[in-house]
Structures are given as C-alpha cells and as structure tokens.
Amino acid sequence: MAATTTAPPIIHDQRRRRRRRAAVPYGFLAPAITLFLLFLALPIGYALYLSFRSVEMSGLGLGPASRAEVWAGLSNYSAALDDPEFLGSVGRILLYGTILVPTMIGLALMFALMLDSRRSRAKSFSRISIFLPYAVPSVIASLLWGFLYLPAVSPFHFAADKLGVGLPDILSARGVIFAVANIALWGGVGFNMVVLYTALKAIPTELYEAARLDGCGEIQIARRIKIPTIMPAVIMTTLFSMIATLQVFAEPTTLRPLTNTISTTWTPLMKVYRDAFTRDDIYSAAATSVILAVATFVVSFGFLRLVQRRAFEQER
Amino acid sequence: MMSTIATASASATPTTGPSRTARRGAGERPSWLATGLLMLGALYCLTPVAWVLVASTKSGAELFSTFTFTPSTHLFDNIAELSGYRDGLFWRWMLNTALYAGVGALASTLVSALAGFALAKYWFPGKRVVFNLLLAGVLVPGVVLAVPQYLLLAQVELTNTYWSVLLPSILSPYGIYLARIYTAAAVPDDVIEMARTEGAHDLRIFRVVAMPMMLPGLVTIFLFQFVAIWNNFLLPFIMLGDDRLFPLTVGLSGLLNQGASQPALYTLVVTGALLSIIPLIALFLTLQRYWRVDLAAGATKN
Structure with missing residues (x-):
C-alpha cells in the first residue's frame, strides 16, 4: 500500500x-x-x-391492540398442505396441465414441421393466422371464447338445435377444465409454433439432401433429422408451458361471471388471491405462494442449465 | 465504419441462410393433408377474431338470438355507446394501457440493453452470479411477487397509482437474456476497442457505437415487453382499486363481471374486446419481421 x-x-x-x-x-x-x-x-x-408469521388474537379480538403478529413456525405450511381447497386446486391444475401441455406442444410441433415442409402450401397465411392469437391478451381471449361457449351464441349449439340434437354444455362442471384449456391452447400454440419453426429453419439444408437422395420422404426426414435436432427447443417450450400452467389465473377469473362452475379457489393462484385480498389472510397466502414457487423451481430446474450451456458458447 | 456496422447487424440476424430459398422445391408434389391441417389450424385461430368482428355489429338482443356469424348494422351505435359509458371510461383504459405498455416497455428495453451490454462485453467479478440471479427471475411465479409487492408498495403509499403497475413491469429477465445474446452477436469486440483507443468513454461507446448495432434486437425486446405488459392482468388487478387507472384487461374483465347483473353491458364488452385487440394486431402485422422468437438463439448460430 x-x-x-x-x-x-x-x-x-x-x-x-x-x-x-x-x-x-x-x-x-x-x-x-x-x-x-x-x-x-x-x-x-x-x-x-x-x-412464517401469523396473527394472534388476545381477549375478544377487538381493536388493533388485541391483534399481535407472532412467529408461527411451519404452521401456515402445514395448514396449506392440509387444506382440501388447496389440494383440490393443485389436482385440478395437474389435470389441466396434463391436458394442455402435450396438446399444445404436439400441435405446435406438427404445425412447425408442416410450415418447414416443402410440400405444404399457403404457408405464410397459416403462419400469421396461427401466431395471431399471441397478440390477444388472455383476458380478451377468455372473453371471446367465453361468449362462444354460451349455448345462445355458440355456432355448434346453433347447428345442433337446427338438427334437433342436444349438445353438452362445455361450461358445465365436467367440461369447464377443457373450456379453460382451450383458451390457453388458442393463445399459446402459435407462439410455441414460431419458436420451434425458428429452430427448424436453423438446421442446414445440406443435412437433408443426403437423406432425400436416399429416398427419404418428408415424414421420415422430420422423424429422423428434424425432431431430434430441435429437441432442446421442444424441451424448453414444454418447460415454459408447464411454468405458465402452474400460474394460470386470468382465464378462469375472467370466465367466472359466465358460469357457476369456477370457484374462487379453482386454481392455486386464485386461492392465493382470495386468501390475501378477500380474507385478508396474507400469512397463509404467502405460505401457499412459497409452496407454488418451490414447485415451479423443482419443475424448471433443468431448464436454466440447458439454456445457459447452449446459449453462451460464442462469447469470450 | 458504417459498413462494419451494417455487416455486423446483418450477420446478427439469425437463421434464414441463402439455402432457404432453394428449399421450396420446384415441382415438388404438394401435400394436401399438410396444407389442409395448417388451414384447419388457421381457421381455429381466426374464428374468435372473426366472431368478435361480427358480434360487435350486433345489438344487445341480436347478440344472443341471431346466428353466431350473421352480421348486423349496429357497430357504430355500439362504439358510440361504449364511448359514452361513464364519460369515455373505455378510452381512458385504452390510454392507460398504452401508457403502461409503452413507457414500461421503453424503460425495460433500456435497462435490458444496459445490462445485456455489460454482461456480453465486460468481464467482472460476480458476472455469472449476477446473470444467473437476473435470469432466475423468469422462473418466479407472478403471484409470489404480486402479493408482497402490493404490501410493500402499500407501505410507501404507491398502490393504486400508475407507478404501482409501471415500476414492477420494468425488469425483464428475458429482455436481459436477449440483449446479452444480441450484443454478443452484433457488436464486435474490435469495434469497441477501436472506439476506446480513440478515447471514447464507456457510456458513449454504448450509446453511439453499440446501441445502433443492437437496434434490431432492441426492437424485438421492446415488442415482447410491450405485449407482456399489455397482456398482464394479475399485477394491475391486484394493485389498482380506482377504475380510472385500469388498463383494458382489468377494465373489460370488470365490465363482464357487472354484465352478470346488467346484460346490456355485454355489447359494450364485445365491442370493447374488438377495439382493444385492433392496436395490438396492427402492431403485430406491421412489425412482423421483428418477431424473432428464438429462445435458444445461441444454438441457432451455425
């Protein structure tokens, strides 16, 4: 020095x-x-x-002086994990994700491969049309579909009425999960398609030429070369979709006024919102959201490593 | 100097090699199955948009009585009625949304560009940690943040203000990630070194040398963040109580809620839905070439 x-x-x-x-x-x-x-x-x-906190009441629980914040240990967590409403919402979201994510990624991959195939026609029209819902906020998407689901508006119910057959109501207790999943599918399939399509376009064409000369058709090329090459992108879109699934909130909240089959605790996030703002119980809302966050981290742990390893090789 | 910039930004544009044009096979037998399925997908995606176009021309009674896709003549009545609703509250929501999304995305792009530039072009202790932490933000569920953000902002009396929606929207882990990738690809190290030997200080290098090269990437970041804020529902839903501060999403959702008891409001909701998707679809179609959704951008560099 x-x-x-x-x-x-x-x-x-x-x-x-x-x-x-x-x-x-x-x-x-x-x-x-x-x-x-x-x-x-x-x-x-x-x-x-x-x-880890909660409110303890003393005396009759009247007036601010009788409410004291105290340490609660893990009691909020054990209460949340015992709460049938929370467990119900988790079960619902798992079913919802099982319906939605494979359908969405499967369709996105199929459309992306078809856009990349040289035997498809009218490609830019379908690419733009399928990506278009990405520009529609999920609340607006839920509004549009919500009206289309109403028997008085739905074209399917109109046609069924003309034919004299009855159609089940998709907003019924059994169908509503598909109603919500369809809205998310509509909003998300185009985005994922474009991600996968971008990955496909990056594959050098020379890779296919040899396969073509050997007489491979488009489907075989897709199966043997294209899908394995873009697998990282498929994994990533899947993980992103799973994260989004765990957080679904806007769609069911917007649909609620149109049906009585969506409760205020229909998804975990809706329950957190209700606990925090309707019941004023920020402590159990906090515990529930921490549980959700940990679950999200567990689900997506592999993702960060994947992105980083692939993305930053070209830097010094 | 100019030509260096031009080639650098051109090579930063990912994918689409020259061989792409050759791939559209001349004389290749078209597949009607693939084309048909793509058309079905397009039909599925366009149906609700077509419906809202038609439905916003219907009167309140026609909405629930005529065939789904039979147009009527009440579009301008509906728009006038919507504009008259509580002294033009709807247009206020529109302006609020533009403000939240526009200002928020602009701030977000600037913050991302600064951070991405530092992460791509400097070495410093703690770089990995900083980047990993910022990127981990992608994985934090919105609600884990929204409730405590509300409580914390309430303590400084910022809830139910424009700030309560703007400030939490600025940090974009994905924007920083993209900015780092674009900077690494589009801004050559020797250009920075040259500017530095000519005596330019770092902020000036960023502003005058790097920013123009990063511009296409920055437009992409801006668009993504603009759409993300425009679409956001949870944050304003939690933060705002005064409906004059609402963005469109929260406003229309509330209007639908009231429609349960006042069905006359349904036409307003439908017309409002149409008017609120027009700006975004227009933005989306005109700036199409900037929608490069490339999550693993590094992986596509051959």
Missing part, C-alpha cells in the same frame, strides 16, 4: 482509471440490479417472512 503514496503521479492516475474501468460494468448493471432487489428479491424475502 506504501507504493501508492510513493508512486509517481502518472501511475497513481493509471490505477485510478483502472479502478474506474472496473466499476463500469456495475454501472451499466445498476438499474437492473436495483429493480431486481426492490421488485424481486425484497418481495420474495418478504413473502418468506410472512409465511
């Missing part, structure tokens, strides 16, 4: 400049890090804190 004081001014200056250079990337990152701390890290920490 003595060197600093005895060093000639020019070196001192250089060192200061070097130190300033070292601070530069942190300066560029400062806005992102600040926002991260304020709107991500702090809320997560606060949610964790709240999930």
Whole structure:
C-alpha cells in the first residue's frame, strides 16, 4: 500500500482509471440490479417472512391492540398442505396441465414441421393466422371464447338445435377444465409454433439432401433429422408451458361471471388471491405462494442449465 | 465504419441462410393433408377474431338470438355507446394501457440493453452470479411477487397509482437474456476497442457505437415487453382499486363481471374486446419481421 503514496503521479492516475474501468460494468448493471432487489428479491424475502408469521388474537379480538403478529413456525405450511381447497386446486391444475401441455406442444410441433415442409402450401397465411392469437391478451381471449361457449351464441349449439340434437354444455362442471384449456391452447400454440419453426429453419439444408437422395420422404426426414435436432427447443417450450400452467389465473377469473362452475379457489393462484385480498389472510397466502414457487423451481430446474450451456458458447 | 456496422447487424440476424430459398422445391408434389391441417389450424385461430368482428355489429338482443356469424348494422351505435359509458371510461383504459405498455416497455428495453451490454462485453467479478440471479427471475411465479409487492408498495403509499403497475413491469429477465445474446452477436469486440483507443468513454461507446448495432434486437425486446405488459392482468388487478387507472384487461374483465347483473353491458364488452385487440394486431402485422422468437438463439448460430 506504501507504493501508492510513493508512486509517481502518472501511475497513481493509471490505477485510478483502472479502478474506474472496473466499476463500469456495475454501472451499466445498476438499474437492473436495483429493480431486481426492490421488485424481486425484497418481495420474495418478504413473502418468506410472512409465511412464517401469523396473527394472534388476545381477549375478544377487538381493536388493533388485541391483534399481535407472532412467529408461527411451519404452521401456515402445514395448514396449506392440509387444506382440501388447496389440494383440490393443485389436482385440478395437474389435470389441466396434463391436458394442455402435450396438446399444445404436439400441435405446435406438427404445425412447425408442416410450415418447414416443402410440400405444404399457403404457408405464410397459416403462419400469421396461427401466431395471431399471441397478440390477444388472455383476458380478451377468455372473453371471446367465453361468449362462444354460451349455448345462445355458440355456432355448434346453433347447428345442433337446427338438427334437433342436444349438445353438452362445455361450461358445465365436467367440461369447464377443457373450456379453460382451450383458451390457453388458442393463445399459446402459435407462439410455441414460431419458436420451434425458428429452430427448424436453423438446421442446414445440406443435412437433408443426403437423406432425400436416399429416398427419404418428408415424414421420415422430420422423424429422423428434424425432431431430434430441435429437441432442446421442444424441451424448453414444454418447460415454459408447464411454468405458465402452474400460474394460470386470468382465464378462469375472467370466465367466472359466465358460469357457476369456477370457484374462487379453482386454481392455486386464485386461492392465493382470495386468501390475501378477500380474507385478508396474507400469512397463509404467502405460505401457499412459497409452496407454488418451490414447485415451479423443482419443475424448471433443468431448464436454466440447458439454456445457459447452449446459449453462451460464442462469447469470450 | 458504417459498413462494419451494417455487416455486423446483418450477420446478427439469425437463421434464414441463402439455402432457404432453394428449399421450396420446384415441382415438388404438394401435400394436401399438410396444407389442409395448417388451414384447419388457421381457421381455429381466426374464428374468435372473426366472431368478435361480427358480434360487435350486433345489438344487445341480436347478440344472443341471431346466428353466431350473421352480421348486423349496429357497430357504430355500439362504439358510440361504449364511448359514452361513464364519460369515455373505455378510452381512458385504452390510454392507460398504452401508457403502461409503452413507457414500461421503453424503460425495460433500456435497462435490458444496459445490462445485456455489460454482461456480453465486460468481464467482472460476480458476472455469472449476477446473470444467473437476473435470469432466475423468469422462473418466479407472478403471484409470489404480486402479493408482497402490493404490501410493500402499500407501505410507501404507491398502490393504486400508475407507478404501482409501471415500476414492477420494468425488469425483464428475458429482455436481459436477449440483449446479452444480441450484443454478443452484433457488436464486435474490435469495434469497441477501436472506439476506446480513440478515447471514447464507456457510456458513449454504448450509446453511439453499440446501441445502433443492437437496434434490431432492441426492437424485438421492446415488442415482447410491450405485449407482456399489455397482456398482464394479475399485477394491475391486484394493485389498482380506482377504475380510472385500469388498463383494458382489468377494465373489460370488470365490465363482464357487472354484465352478470346488467346484460346490456355485454355489447359494450364485445365491442370493447374488438377495439382493444385492433392496436395490438396492427402492431403485430406491421412489425412482423421483428418477431424473432428464438429462445435458444445461441444454438441457432451455425
């Protein structure tokens, strides 16, 4: 350290400049890090804190003085995991995801392969049409489909009436999960299709030429070359769709006024909302949301590693 | 110098090699099955949009009585009625949405560009940790954040204000991720070195040298974040109580809720749904070439 004081001014200056250079990337990152701390890290920490707290009533429980926040240990968690409403919503969301995710990724992959096939026609029309719902907010999508589901509006019910046959109501207790899944499918299939299509377009054509010369058809090429090559993209779209599935909220909330088969705790997120804002029980809402977050992390742990390994090889 | 920039940004545009054009096989036998299935997909995706176009021309009585796709003549009556609803509340929602999405996406793009530039072009201690933490934000479920964000913002009395929707919308892990990839691909290191030897300081290099090269990528980030904020329901639904601050999503959802007791509002909801998707579809069709959905962008570089 003595060197600093005895060093000639020019070196001192250089060192200061070097130190300033070292601070530069942190300066560029400062806005992102600040926002991260304020709107991500702090809320997560606060949610964790709240999930271990609860309110204890003393006396008759009247007046603010009789309410005291106390440590609750894991009691909010055990209560959440014992709550039949929560378990019901989790079961529903698992069924919903089982219906939705394979259908959506399967259709997206099929459409992407057909767009990439040189034997399909009218490609840009179908590509734009199928991607179009991405521009429609999920609330608006739910409004549109919600009306189309009503027997008085639905074209299927209109046709069935003309033919004198009865159609089941999709907004009935049994059908409503398909009603919601269809809205998410409509909104998501185009986005996933474009992701997969982009991955397909990146495959060098030369890879197919040899296969074509050997007499492989489009389907064989798709099965043997295209699908294995874009598997990482398929895995990623699947994981993203699963994460989105765990968080479904807007669609069932918007559909609620049109049917009495969607309860206020239909999905885990709706239950968190109800606990926090209708019942004013932020503590159990926090515990439930922490459980959801952990489940999401467990589901998507492999994803980050996959993205990183593939994405940043070209950097220094 | 200009030509360096031009080639750099051109090579940053992923995919579409020259061989693509050759792939459309001349004389190849068309597959009617594949074409037909694509058409079915297109039909499925266009149906609700076609319906809302037709339905917004119907009067309240016709909405539930005439055939789904029979148009009527009441479009302008419906728009006038919607505009008159509570002194033009709907148009206020439209402006609010444009404000949330426009300002939020602009701020988000800038923050992402700065962070992505630092992550792609500098080495510094803690780089991996910072990047992993920022990216992990993608995985945090919205609700884990929304409830405590509400409670924390309530403590500084910011709930039920424009800020309560704008501020939490700015940080975009996906935007930072994209910005890092685009910067790494589009801004060559030697261009930065050259600017540096000419005495430019880092912020100036970012603004004058890097930003123009990153521009196509930044437009993509802006569009994604714009759509994400435009579509967001949970955050404004939780944060806002005053319906004059609502964005379209929360406003229309509330209107539908009231429709359960006042069916006359249903025509307003349908007309509002039509008017609210027009701007986004227009944006989407005009800026089509910027919709490069490329989650594993690095993997597509040959």
